[in-house]
Amino acid sequence: MKIAVLSRAPQAYSTQRLRAAALQRGHTVKVLNTLRFAIDLTADEPDLHYRGRQLSDYDAILPRIGNSITYFGTAVVRQFEQMDVYTPNTANGISSARDKLRANQILSRHNIAMPPTAFVRNRADVRPAIERVGGAPVVIKLLEGTQGIGVILAPQVKVAEAIIETLHSTKQNVLIQKFIAESRGRDIRALVVGDRVVAAMRRSAAGDEFRSNVHRGGSVEAVELDPIYERAAVRSAQIMGLRVAGVDMLEGEDGPLVMEVNSSPGLQGIETATKLDVAGAIIDYIAGQVAFPEIDVRQRLTVSTGYGVAELMVHGAVDLVGKTLGEAGLWERDITVLTLHRGVSVIPNPRKHVVLEADDRLFCFGKLDEMRSMVPERRRRRAKVRRLPRQPLSE
Ligand SMILES: Nc1ncnc2c1ncn2[C@@H]1O[C@H](COP(=O)(O)OP(=O)(O)O)[C@@H](O)[C@H]1O
Ligand SMILES: [Mg+2]
Numbered sequence: 001m002k003i004a005v006l007s008r009a010p011q012a013y014s015t016q017r018l019r020a021a022a023l024q025r026g027h028t029v030k031v032l033n034t035l036r037f038a039i040d041l042t043a044d045e046p047d048l049h050y051r052g053r054q055l056s057d058y059d060a061i062l063p064r065i066g067n068s069i070t071y072f073g074t075a076v077v078r079q080f081e082q083m084d085v086y087t088p089n090t091a092n093g094i095s096s097a098r099d100k101l102r103a104n105q106i107l108s109r110h111n112i113a114m115p116p117t118a119f120v121r122n123r124a125d126v127r128p129a130i131e132r133v134g135g136a137p138v139v140i141k142l143l144e145g146t147q148g149i150g151v152i153l154a155p156q157v158k159v160a161e162a163i164i165e166t167l168h169s170t171k172q173n174v175l176i177q178k179f180i181a182e183s184r185g186r187d188i189r190a191l192v193v194g195d196r197v198v199a200a201m202r203r204s205a206a207g208d209e210f211r212s213n214v215h216r217g218g219s220v221e222a223v224e225l226d227p228i229y230e231r232a233a234v235r236s237a238q239i240m241g242l243r244v245a246g247v248d249m250l251e252g253e254d255g256p257l258v259m260e261v262n263s264s265p266g267l268q269g270i271e272t273a274t275k276l277d278v279a280g281a282i283i284d285y286i287a288g289q290v291a292f293p294e295i296d297v298r299q300r301l302t303v304s305t306g307y308g309v310a311e312l313m314v315h316g317a318v319d320l321v322g323k324t325l326g327e328a329g330l331w332e333r334d335i336t337v338l339t340l341h342r343g344v345s346v347i348p349n350p351r352k353h354v355v356l357e358a359d360d361r362l363f364c365f366g367k368l369d370e371m372r373s374m375v376p377e378r379r380r381r382r383a384k385v386r387r388l389p390r391q392p393l394s395e
Contacts, residue, residue: 001027001028001059001060001286001287001290002027002028002029002030002056002057002058002059002060003022003027003028003029003030003058003059003060003061003062003283003286004029004030004031004032004058004060004061004062005018005019005022005029005030005031005032005061005062005064006032006034006061006062006063006064006065006073006076006077007031007032007033007034007064008033008034008035008066008069009064009066010031010033013266013267013268014064014264014266014267014268014279015031015064017267017271017278017279018062018267018279018282018283019031020279021277021279021280021282021283022283024280025280025283025284025287027283027287032050034063034065034069034072034073034076035069035072036050036051037049037050037055037076037079038050038052039075039076039079045083046079046082046083047083048076048079048080048083058080058085059085059086059290060085060086060087060088060286060287060289060290061077061080061085061086061087062087062088062244062282062286063076063077063087063089063094063263063264064264065077065094065263065264066264067098067144067146070094070095070098070144073094074091074092074094074095075091077089077090077091077094078090078091081293084293085293086286086289086290086291086292086293087293088193088194088242088243088244088282088285088286088289089241089242089243089244089245089263090241090242092241093240093241093242093263094242094263096240096241097240097242097245097260097261097262097263098144098263099143099144100141100143100144100145100175100260101117101119101143101173101175103240103260103261104117104175106239106240107236107239107240107258107261110235110239111343111344112232112235112236112239112258113232113252113254113255113256113257113258114257114258114259115133115139115177115178115180115250115252115257115259116132116133116134116177116178117133117175117176117177117178118130118132118133118175118176118177119173119174119175119176120176121168123165123168126160126161126164126165126176127157127161129176130157130160130161130176131157133176133177133178134178134179135157136154136155136156136157136159136160137153137154137155137156137179137181138153138154138157138160138176138177138178138179139151139152139153139154139176139177139178139179140152140153140154140160140163140164140167140174140175140176140177141174141175141177142167142172142173142174143173143174143175147213147215147216148211148213148215148216149215151211153179153210160176164176179210180250180252180257182251182252182253183250183251183252183257185204185205185209185210185211185212186202186203186204186205186212186251187202187203187212187248187249187250187251187259188200188201188202188203188223188225188229188248188249188250188251188256189201189202189203189220189246189247189248189265189269189270190225190229190230190233190246190247190249191245191246191265191270191278192233192234192236192237192242192243192244192245192246192247193243193244193278193281193282193285194243194285194289195234195238196230196234197225197230197233197234198276198278198281198282199222199270199271199274199276199278199281200222200223200224200225200229200230200233200270200274201220201221201222201223201269201270201273201274202220202221202223203218203219203220203269204218204219204220204221205217205218206218206219214266214269220269220270220272220273221273222273222274222275228255228256229249229255229256231344232247232249232255232256232258233247233249233256233258235344236258236261237261240261240263242261242263243285243289244263244265244282244285245261245262245263245265246261246262246265246266246270247260247261247262248260248261248262267279297309306367306368306369307365307366307367307368308365308366308368308371309338309363309364309365310363310364310366310368310371310375311341311361311362311363311364312361312362312364312371312374312375313360313361313362313375313376314356314357314358314359314360314361314362315358315359315360316374316375316376318373318374320356321356321357321358322355322356323355323356324352324353324354324355324356325337325340325350325351325352325353325354325356326352326353328356330362330364330366333366333367333370334366334367334370335364335365335366335367335370335371336364336365336366337350337362337363337364338363338364338365339362339363340354340360340361340362340363341360341361341362341363342357342359342360342361343359350362
């Protein structure tokens with residue numbers, strides 16, 4: 001395959017390793033400076049120019065978009081997506097992961113355990129929010145910090161309030177998060193590629209520091225991950241739309257607490273700690289996926305009028321509990337079940353003999369009219385309420 005690594009740091013360890021791994025496997029690889037692309041929307045088809053010339057054909061890209069160029073970088077990645085060039089990390093995934101609040105919001109509806117977190121704006125809401133996450137000591141985080149910068153541990157509520165007020169006054173958004181004391185300055189970084197963890201390490205903070213980032217002097221060691229941690233990492237990455245990701249987890253009393261999902265994980269620390277060829281695993285994965293460029297399901301499947309995708313609750317308006325999928329009569333109503341979600345597991349292309357359980361959810365493609373009649377009244381009402389014109393915001 002011909003692959004481009006989008007990076008502004010051709011000499012960096014990670015870029016060098018990815019390049020070497022691709023060459024070693026007989027691929028053609030170029031490291032392209034993300035900021036030298038020009039997005040061209042003038043022609044009939046989406047196009048890209050690089051350093052003033054039309055870009056040649058690529059099979060895949062591996063975006064490594066730095067924090068300071070998220071907007072432009074994700075625009076370039078999105079353009080590659082429009083051109084059907086495979087990318088393991090979508091523009092959407094990268095921008096969602098970059099914003100700690102947005103990532104938390106997305107993960108929280110999928111039963112991923114995270115440290116209790118709050119986000120407020122008004123001064124009067126700060127103290128109740130601190131109390132709600134568990135009181136002092138409390139962690140305060142800038143939404144887009146990295147490498148531990150912008151992560152503060154406030155020992156008392158008063159100090160926390162003062163810090164948050166100061167940051168608000170300089171127009172900085174912050175998260176208020178429970179301090180997970182039992183993790184004792186340590187965390188787990190799991191490197192996810194596709195649907196598995198290819199390497200994992202434990203990072204331990206230096207001295208009395210609570211942040212375990214390598215850039216803050218943290219030390220690293222390889223770990224054998226508990227399957228619960230592996231699953232949490234893989235699911236988090238998948239939910240975020242990232243096939244290559246570094247998932248950071250605290251070791252909470254009841255298991256993993258996902259803190260963040262990094263879309264351009266550094267390779268030096270983890271390859272050194274584990275002696276594993278992570279770069280090689282990434283390249284091999286991409287080579288196996290180039291035939292499947294990312295498809296925006298809603299965008300593609302809703303083109304035919306009257307058809308769309310929807311999630312149906314088995315315990316819904318039409319009660320299907322105890323029936324088999326075949327007996328549910330969905331296909332007869334022009335509804336195709338794409339996946340069945342049961343707890344944290346997913347059954348793709350479920351067969352007709354599968355017996356439905358109360359908490360199952362069916363992700364379907366089909367006739368909207370038919371599917372609407374299967375959504376319980378309460379949810380339908382809620383959906384309607386949401387569509388009413390909103391009150392203008394006071395800001
Ligand atoms: N809620 C928390 N409780 C305990 N330690 C935390 C908490 N949040 C962050 N940390 C520590 O601070 C480090 C940096 O936090 P993180 O949210 O990953 O920000 P960054 O993006 O800057 O790496 C983590 O690796 C962890 O060691
Ligand atoms: Mg981190």
